[in-house]
Amino acid sequence: MKILITGGCGFVGSNLAIFLKKRIKNAYVLSLDNLIRKGSEVNEKRLKREKITNLRIDVSNSKKIGNLRKFNLVIDCCAEPAIEASKKNPDQVFKTNLIGTFNILKKCLKDQSNIIFLSSSRVYSINSLKKLIKNLDLKKPLKINKTIDESFETDSASSLYGFTKLASEKLIKEFFYEKKMKYIINRFGVIAGPWQFGKQDQGFVPLWVARHFFKKKLSYIGFGGKGHQVRDIIHINDVCNIILLQIKKIKKVNNLTLNIGGGFKNYTSLKNLTKKCEVLTGNKIFIKEDKRTSNYDIPYYITNNSKVFKTYGWRPAANLDKTLKDIYSWLITSDMKDYFK
Numbered sequence: 001m002k003i004l005i006t007g008g009c010g011f012v013g014s015n016l017a018i019f020l021k022k023r024i025k026n027a028y029v030l031s032l033d034n035l036i037r038k039g040s041e042v043n044e045k046r047l048k049r050e051k052i053t054n055l056r057i058d059v060s061n062s063k064k065i066g067n068l069r070k071f072n073l074v075i076d077c078c079a080e081p082a083i084e085a086s087k088k089n090p091d092q093v094f095k096t097n098l099i100g101t102f103n104i105l106k107k108c109l110k111d112q113s114n115i116i117f118l119s120s121s122r123v124y125s126i127n128s129l130k131k132l133i134k135n136l137d138l139k140k141p142l143k144i145n146k147t148i149d150e151s152f153e154t155d156s157a158s159s160l161y162g163f164t165k166l167a168s169e170k171l172i173k174e175f176f177y178e179k180k181m182k183y184i185i186n187r188f189g190v191i192a193g194p195w196q197f198g199k200q201d202q203g204f205v206p207l208w209v210a211r212h213f214f215k216k217k218l219s220y221i222g223f224g225g226k227g228h229q230v231r232d233i234i235h236i237n238d239v240c241n242i243i244l245l246q247i248k249k250i251k252k253v254n255n256l257t258l259n260i261g262g263g264f265k266n267y268t269s270l271k272n273l274t275k276k277c278e279v280l281t282g283n284k285i286f287i288k289e290d291k292r293t294s295n296y297d298i299p300y301y302i303t304n305n306s307k308v309f310k311t312y313g314w315r316p317a318a319n320l321d322k323t324l325k326d327i328y329s330w331l332i333t334s335d336m337k338d339y340f341k
């Protein structure tokens with residue numbers, strides 16, 4: 001099987017590339033990544049050690065994508081994934097996340113290949129997610145009793161990032177309509193694990209562990225600045241496992257949109273994450289309270305995994321402590337200080 005992983009030097013793409021090469025017999029895995037994300041150059045070296053080639057091509061370059069060799073499957077992990085980039089760099093978000101998908105889909109059509117698309121929980125409407133919480137100035141820990149399934153509202157604003165993901169999903173359905181090619185759309189919640197070069201606006205879990213480990217500062221940003229906002233976290237190994245299962249079953253189980261995340265057993269507030277990082281690293285650091293809330297931020301998200309469980313009999317295996325421990329082990333065994341300054 002010939003697999004193209006776009007964004008193959010990113011956090012998800014690089015872990016997936018190495019995992020699939022080991023787990024699928026005779027798999028040929030190629031990465032495509034222009035290394036725009038800081039840290040991707042480290043993952044490119046990692047791929048090289050595993051004998052996986054990366055082509056430094058911009059996914060928005062239609063001609064170069066069209067000229068690539070033939071593949072059976074594309075796993076699209078390429079994106080500008082930071083929500084705040086929707087404001088700071090909207091052209092880049094649009095070009096990479098939407099024009100990029102368009103180019104990849106033209107290539108799929110040419111090759112008659114299948115696609116597994118990494119979509120996001122951020123396709124859901126910001127206002128509807130906010131309505132789940134009564135008092136948005138989160139002075140106290142949240143009472144948790146809701147999970148979000150695939151039927152949650154997507155009609156209203158969700159950030160430009162969310163729009164490009166939802167529009168990409170629609171585009172996939174257009175291209176694959178009445179064709180033999182198969183697609184799977186995975187709307188992931190927060191993914192975390194080793195080889196993730198987290199920033200304050202994307203990849204906060206490794207950032208939290210690293211800033212504790214390296215004794216640097218952090219901020220609770222938004223919703224009163226107390227760190228009570230909540231997300232569920234899925235371990236990258238679980239992401240790799242469900243995608244492998246999807247590849248194995250794609251002939252029979254396909255053309256689906258699924259919510260996938262850490263779920264009800266694996267959610268945390270930032271405040272709770274701090275406590276866990278203090279225990280893990282033995283360090284306590286200063287965390288600033290910044291009350292300003294970005295209009296794109298959401299106070300709460302926990303995945304409802306019912307559909308993915310019903311479809312594949314799959315649920316996440318790793319708990320949050322295992323995810324944090326694995327990130328910590330990665331940090332103490334490699335020289336990553338400069339990436340978490």
Ligand SMILES: NC(=O)c1ccc[n+]([C@@H]2O[C@H](COP(=O)([O-])OP(=O)(O)OC[C@H]3O[C@@H](n4cnc5c(N)ncnc54)[C@H](O)[C@@H]3O)[C@@H](O)[C@H]2O)c1
Nearest residue numbers: 007009010011012034035036037040058059079118188191
């Ligand atoms: N990490 C998460 O928590 C999470 C959650 C839900 C969905 N996703 C989605 O999963 C996918 C992978 O996310 P990630 O966390 O690995 O992000 P990442 O930033 O680590 O990886 C994306 C990779 O794409 C590359 N890239 C960006 N623009 C490019 C372009 N124009 N041409 C070629 N390469 C380009 C970057 O260099 C980077 O290596 C993304 O589509 C993201 O939206 C991620």
